[in-house]
Amino acid sequence: MNILTLFTSVVLAAEGLVLPISDTPVKPSVSFADLIQSVSLDADQGAVLGTGTFSATIVAGQATSAVVRTTKKSTYTVAFLGDSMTDTLGSDLRLVQDEFLRVYPKTSFTLLNYGVGGENIVSGLERVTRETTYLGSHRPSLISTHPDVVVIESFAYNPFTFEIGALEQHWLSLAYIVDVLRSNIPEAKIVIAATIAPNSKVFGDGAPSLAFSREDKLERTGTIKRYLENAIRFAQSQQIPLADAYHPSVDNSGEGKMLYINPADHIHYSDAGRQLVARTIVETVVANKLLE
Numbered sequence: 001m002n003i004l005t006l007f008t009s010v011v012l013a014a015e016g017l018v019l020p021i022s023d024t025p026v027k028p029s030v031s032f033a034d035l036i037q038s039v040s041l042d043a044d045q046g047a048v049l050g051t052g053t054f055s056a057t058i059v060a061g062q063a064t065s066a067v068v069r070t071t072k073k074s075t076y077t078v079a080f081l082g083d084s085m086t087d088t089l090g091s092d093l094r095l096v097q098d099e100f101l102r103v104y105p106k107t108s109f110t111l112l113n114y115g116v117g118g119e120n121i122v123s124g125l126e127r128v129t130r131e132t133t134y135l136g137s138h139r140p141s142l143i144s145t146h147p148d149v150v151v152i153e154s155f156a157y158n159p160f161t162f163e164i165g166a167l168e169q170h171w172l173s174l175a176y177i178v179d180v181l182r183s184n185i186p187e188a189k190i191v192i193a194a195t196i197a198p199n200s201k202v203f204g205d206g207a208p209s210l211a212f213s214r215e216d217k218l219e220r221t222g223t224i225k226r227y228l229e230n231a232i233r234f235a236q237s238q239q240i241p242l243a244d245a246y247h248p249s250v251d252n253s254g255e256g257k258m259l260y261i262n263p264a265d266h267i268h269y270s271d272a273g274r275q276l277v278a279r280t281i282v283e284t285v286v287a288n289k290l291l292e
Contacts, residue, residue, distance in 0.1 A: 071107045071291040079112040079142050081124050081177070082153030085195040085277075086115025088268045095274050099282035104291065114142050121155040121173040128180055143184040149290055150181055151243070151281055153193045156227030157267070167230050174234045189290040192235035192242050193281055194228045196249040196273050197256035199266065207265035221256075243284040245277045 078100075080086050080093065089096065093111040100109045114127050116134055126132065128142045142150070152174065160166040174192070181188055200221040204210040212220065228246045235242040249260045260273035269277065285291060 066102045068105060069103050069286065069292065071104050073148075073291075074106070075108045075110070076149065076291060077110045077112065077145060077147040078149040078151065079114055079145060079147035080151045080153070081127065081142060082115045082151075082193070082195075083119060083124075083155050083158045084115065084117030084268065085157050086113060086153045087117050089113065089115070089274060089277065093278075095278035096281060099278045100285075103282065103286055107291070112142070112145060112147065114139065115153070118158060120158045120160055121170060121177075124152075124155060125173060125177060125180070128177060129184075143181065146185055147188055149189045149191065149285060150185075151191045151193050152177055153195055154228050154231035156195065156224045156231065157198075159223050159227050167226060170227060170230055171234055174231065175238075178238065178240070189285075189288075190240055191281065191284055191290075192231055192240050193277070193284075194232050194235075194242065194244050194246040195277060196245050196260045196269065197228065198224045199256040199258065199261055201255060202258075202261075202266040205266045206263070207267060210265075241284050241288040241290070243277075243281045245280045248280075249273070249276065 078096075080089070080096075091113050093113055097109055097111055100107070100111075114124075116123060116127070127139070130141050132139050132141075155170070160169060178190060181190060198221040200217045203217040203221050204212045232242060232244065232246065234240075249257050251257050260270055260276055262268045262270050262273070
């Protein structure tokens with residue numbers, strides 16, 4: 001057992017989780033400490049980071065044509081793991097389905113939404129290996145569904161409640177999820193997804209039971225951005241395909257573009273935001289030829 005496995009096991013033990021891990025876990029090839037110093041994210045430029053990264057910009061009323069492509073198999077299962085930013089894409093992930101069929105019209109897709117609102121990445125680890133119930137619906141463990149592709153969203157909107165070491169734990173939790181997936185379903189392709197950016201000026205406005213002060217909004221959105229950037233750095237270090245909806249959703253002042261944010265709660269997606277994320281994920285799968 002290497003240091004990564006030992007540290008992550010301690011973290012999970014503290015949370016009361018016991019998850020299977022291989023004898024030869026995957027350790028990030030670039031350390032968190034190295035990347036935090038060496039990688040600069042330029043939101044204004046919308047930088048594309050690392051091999052296999054895809055980002056797109058969707059504007060209201062925009063329609064694009066797609067080149068029809070062919071997959072290796074006739075049917076695919078794609079599982080989506082995340083927090084409420086995954087959950088609110090819909091139980092049927094209809095926009096993602098539409099985007100897949102736009103490119104692969106002759107292929108049948110089963111899309112599984114393993115998003116849960118209000119829970120951090122440790123909860124995500126549990127859903128990978130255990131049966132769970134959410135909103136009255138039973139879910140088998142993610143690995144038991146043997147998906148062909150697993151999209152892991154950043155869990156940035158539900159960060160840990162502590163600051164010291166939190167980003168390192170987030171990093172190691174991402175590594176652990178990837179390790180468990182590779183150990184149990186080695187044939188599955190993995191995508192890391194970075195969702196839309198928050199806007200500190202309006203964050204949470206209109207959401208039931210929320211009333212953030214200006215300072216609280218700045219602190220919360222700053223933390224979310226750090227987690228999003230952390231997930232991007234992790235994907236880059238592992239050369240895992242990255243679906244980057246974060247950078248296209250940031251304006252020139254560093255705030256999340258209002259176009260992509262739900263005006264009802266100023267946290268989750270508008271219709272354009274869902275479209276941006278759906279298209280970015282599918283185009284990442286296409287660009288990396290994960291099904292071809």
